[in-house]
Amino acid sequence: MNRELAKKLAKMLINKLPKDKEILVQGSNFLSFMYELYKREKLFRDFVLNPKVQKEKKVEYLTELSKKFSMPSEVKEFISYIVELNALPMLGEVKRLYDYEVEKFLRVSKAFLITARRLDGEVLESLKSKIKKMLNRELEFEVREDPSLIGGFVVKTSGVVIDASVKRALERLA
Template sequence: MAEDFRSTEVGERYAQALFDLANENKRLDAVRADLRSLRAAWIDSADLRRLAISPVIPAEDKQKGLEAIADKAKFDPTTKKFLGLMAASGRASDLTGAIAAFEALYARHAGIVAAEVISARALDARQVSAIKAALKSALGRDPELTARVDPSILGGIKVKVGSKLFDASLKTRLDQMKFALRRA
């Protein structure tokens, strides 16, 4: 599901407009918090994904649905208007791209280094702090860490920082070994 959150061209345009408006109105942190909540809801709720993506649901219904979600979650008015505008424009399916692009704009603006850690099972606090310390020494500043569990990697971890990926997963190592055996 986290793979859904990749910046898109349309998402970047909408995110830039939202970022500029939120920055101008000094609502950046509130909008960012709203979009993070929406991202978590997107991952957890098949109904939300269906509402935004389904070509069968009219744009007007998508707009009402997204605005109702914003009201229920007590989102900032800027975020609510943004969601309504995306739906009314027929761009609700680009919501994940806009969220990813907004996060990138925010990180660049705030000087944040975002890192995603993917592991086969949930990491404990000691492991997370060790990964943070290693990334801080490699990057020269504190990273903002997001942890995700993906049992398909079997073991080890993957760490994404920007467009770079450090892959120390067991699945990748087994695939490499299988490839090497086939070549031999």
């Protein structure tokens, strides 16, 4: 896979979209949807990869899909480009790089906070606040539970993992 091309495609999409947080997040959701559709649906894959299907038909179909995600019409140029390059198999990497660039632009990162058990609201908010302060950035948290951690928590963001779990402490002792 050509990482440089994936990076170029990610930046191209960002440049096509208005610099509005909600629209940029929708762009990420749209990329995820298209990539998942490509990976899981043979009919869709056959359609977009079939050289006998006119590129205009592919672009038209994908543009209609983009409207379901409230994507602006400027996205059509991005769609045309990925169809022309036959770059749909790269959308997973394009999405990853897109998300990274959007996080840099918005100064907001997606963070996964994994706790051993459900935390009450006050404790959870206090923990989130301390993590934001420690990492010195704005974070949007997705909270999950994983009883195998025994106690404590794990935070995962792009580029940072903080493992303050009992499970990890026990592994280090072993």
